[in-house]
Amino acid sequence: xxxxxxxxxTELTDPQTQALLLKLTVLADDEIILAHRDGEWTGHxxxxxxxxxxxxxxxxxxxxxxxxxSLAQTLGGSDPDRVAFWRGPDDYRxxxxxxxxxxxxxxxxVRQFLxxxxxxxxxxxxxxxxxxxxxxxxxxxxxEEKFHVQHTALWxxxxxxxxxxxxxxxxxxxxxxxxxxxxxxQPVEGEAxxxxxxxxxxxxxxxARWTDLVTRHLVDKCGLTLPDAPTTQPGRDTHTExxxxxxxxxxxxxxQHPDAEVW
Amino acid sequence: MEDSTPSTVNLQPSTIWDALASVPDPEIPVxxxxxMGMVRDVTVGDAGRVTVTFTPTFSGCPALHVxxxxxxxxxxxxxxxDVEVRSTLTPPWTTDWxxxxxxxxxxxxxxxxxxxxxxxxxxxxxxxxxxxxRCGSLNVRMTASFGPTLCKRMYVCDTCREPFEGFKSV
Numbered sequence: 001x002x003x004x005x006x007x008x009x010t011e012l013t014d015p016q017t018q019a020l021l022l023k024l025t026v027l028a029d030d031e032i033i034l035a036h037r038d039g040e041w042t043g044h045x046x047x048x049x050x051x052x053x054x055x056x057x058x059x060x061x062x063x064x065x066x067x068x069x070s071l072a073q074t075l076g077g078s079d080p081d082r083v084a085f086w087r088g089p090d091d092y093r094x095x096x097x098x099x100x101x102x103x104x105x106x107x108x109x110v111r112q113f114l115x116x117x118x119x120x121x122x123x124x125x126x127x128x129x130x131x132x133x134x135x136x137x138x139x140x141x142x143x144e145e146k147f148h149v150q151h152t153a154l155w156x157x158x159x160x161x162x163x164x165x166x167x168x169x170x171x172x173x174x175x176x177x178x179x180x181x182x183x184x185x186q187p188v189e190g191e192a193x194x195x196x197x198x199x200x201x202x203x204x205x206x207x208a209r210w211t212d213l214v215t216r217h218l219v220d221k222c223g224l225t226l227p228d229a230p231t232t233q234p235g236r237d238t239h240t241e242x243x244x245x246x247x248x249x250x251x252x253x254x255x256q257h258p259d260a261e262v263w
Numbered sequence: 264m265e266d267s268t269p270s271t272v273n274l275q276p277s278t279i280w281d282a283l284a285s286v287p288d289p290e291i292p293v294x295x296x297x298x299m300g301m302v303r304d305v306t307v308g309d310a311g312r313v314t315v316t317f318t319p320t321f322s323g324c325p326a327l328h329v330x331x332x333x334x335x336x337x338x339x340x341x342x343x344x345d346v347e348v349r350s351t352l353t354p355p356w357t358t359d360w361x362x363x364x365x366x367x368x369x370x371x372x373x374x375x376x377x378x379x380x381x382x383x384x385x386x387x388x389x390x391x392x393x394x395x396x397r398c399g400s401l402n403v404r405m406t407a408s409f410g411p412t413l414c415k416r417m418y419v420c421d422t423c424r425e426p427f428e429g430f431k432s433v
Binding site for chain 2: 050052053055056057059060062066132136137139140141147150151154
């Protein structure tokens with residue numbers, strides 16, 4: 001986690017800086033937790049190529065977390081490794097979408113598709129941020145994210161239009177995951193002001209584009225049925241019982257060797 | 264960057280570029296980091312301080328530390344004591360920067376070089392056409408959209424039956 005965004009001439013006010021720090025943490029938390037869930041398939045995926053593919057995807061998502069947290073560090077945030085390995089479940093702000101156990105292959109692919117499309121569209125919009133360091137990070141990450149979208153879109157299609165069993169599992173995954181996916185579009189505290197200043201993308205506009213894109217793929221192309229999304233749901237500070245054991249495993253090496261300088 | 268003449272060390276940026284041209288890409292050693300377009304800028308300051316700016320290929324590339332250390336070592340080997348290696352994200356790295364000579368070496372090594380990126384289609388669902396590095400056929404199938412490193416994917420040629428790696432167009 002070492003790439004330093006270039007210094008920008010954009011001046012942020014203190015409230016803007018605090019809101020942006022929170023947003024960057026939220027974005028990184030989703031990437032870290034999803035990367036861990038994807039990494040759980042290493043050595044267990046249905047075929048070798050997919051084992052490698054998910055490891056690649058996880059590595060990219062961790063790379064993006066590194067970009068967000070390095071940017072946060074230049075804004076006064078903590079060291080990226082401290083943020084990743086020394087916060088407990090009460091402090092993580094990831095969505096419940098990404099912390100749910102990895103489930104079967106259909107669950108993993110549907111989740112990754114819902115996430116990748118949301119991330120790619122958000123990043124694409126964030127390349128137009130008036131805050132240059134964020135625009136730079138987004139321009140870098142969106143180029144990588146397109147490969148995820150290609151891959152997971154194809155898998156969802158293959159599973160949905162495959163056998164009755166694969167279709168049943170894919171629909172079950174979508175039914176369970178769809179309400180959680182809406183959480184990706186919950187703004188953080190202070191986000192409205194950053195959006196007004198064109199520092200962050202308009203989340204509602206990204207949400208609308210995402211709904212259109214995934215509906216065309218999941219419903220029109222794959223013949224799946226979208227359940228209703230809940231109108232209200234708890235925020236990112238409310239987790240399932242699945243996050244704590246994930247963090248315990250993910251952070252165990254760092255916490256056993258707090259003075260380690262080289263991994 | 265302005266052209267600054269070193270006062271204490273008689274070293275031209277071109278000499279440093281030449282030295283960096285011999286630093287191999289850790290994951291694809293037939294090409295160098297300058298072939299790949301990863302070195303973006305070299306400056307020699309008044310006091311002889313050398314600053315090298317590079318850009319990562321993929322943000323999650325595990326070879327970044329190795330590349331950073333290799334750059335620093337290559338410059339130190341020229342007798343420079345004050346070296347700074349910076350990284351930048353702007354403009355983001357693209358496979359369009361891989362030079363023609365390096366593309367030919369990639370092909371001879373068995374890796375299909377990247378196709379032009381086609382800017383403006385950041386979110387596309389179909390992959391770009393790829394040519395078999397052995398026989399030149401376009402009659403190829405992608406067998407895995409991710410490969411042994413972040414920058415490559417796996418193919419098989421249906422004309423000569425050879426499996427091969429292809430560079431992603433980024």
